[in-house]
Amino acid sequence: MQFESNNEVSSPQKDNRPFFREVLESVAIAVLLAVIIRLFILEPFYIPSGSMEPTLKENDRIIVSKLNYHFQEPKRGDVVVFKYPLDTKRNFVKRMIAVGGETVAIKNSVLYINGQRVSEDYLPQGLRFADYGPVEVPAGSYFMMGDNRNNSDDSRVWGFLPKELIVGKAVVIYWPPGRAGVVQ
Template sequence: MDLLVYNGNREGCPVEEIQQPEESALQRQAKPPKSAVREIAEAVLVAVALAFLIRFFLFQPFYIPSGSMEPTLMPLDRIIVSKVNYWFSEPAHGNIIVFRFPEDPSRDFVKRVIAVGGQTVKIRNSQLFVDDRPIPEPYLPPALRMGDYGPFTVPEGKFFVMGDNRNHSDDSRRWGVVPRENVIGQAVFLYWPFDRIRTLGGT
């Protein structure tokens, strides 16, 4: 082993540098190569870890079990729900969200956010009003007739949600509001069936 010591004061020169002898061919041959089985096992572990990270922390697939969101979402549609979207922002009017049902957290529901904490909701003559402003809802089934509701003021930290198929939706009009902690994420993409693939925007 050669030890090189620099005594000069030249800027950028190291004080000490240790040179390692080159590895001999015999030493290289002595190292056992990775087996194919080990390489496959490592690749599988990495893939599983990534899948776990994506599914439980970033995105999660869901399927639609009922017709409460028709015509936007149909029974047996498959959607991707982003958990990332609400890390730094809050659900807003028009967002389609998946949440744990307040009366039975073992069940997941999908509905549209109609109003947030502090806003007042009412329905008159099939027209939705939020804070007394009429809200256009182009996503509703044509010629839909809704019964009157409210006025109801949403508590802070809660969300008032309804299905798009208003006459066949079990929603906030019946069982109340969704607490913030029950929100799983925002539905952002419909990926099945293929002929209906599209993003799911805010309205």
């Protein structure tokens, strides 16, 4: 007995593109996405010095969010990566201490903003550093300091940071694994 059917079974269409073209397109898309992410969203940075100890240690690797400051203004206490004002080819990382319009002073190793004492829980207990100021931060600028106050090339040395030199907010330490966590 024979069965006849008008239903044809077709095999899936074979893609005529060569395999290497598919691989090339996939690699090109991956590279494009990586460039977009690195330029506009997240970027890794290496910490070359101890100027931010104990928060960031020499040889730490961090991820910086470039999006944060597109949606909100930087605020006091943020750890920020920026272009060094005296050589914009170099990147620095420091803590934002004051914003435009605020007055900064240091007396007896205590930070004062607009005459009010500021608690700095991120500094090592008993740290002593030189008096400074008072100085008023100009509008559109920031006052930056390293957490390792005695070994930091910061706004006390080179002045105020213009807003346009900010790269982004340090958000995560990813290396070494034992130090991985949120930057605070």
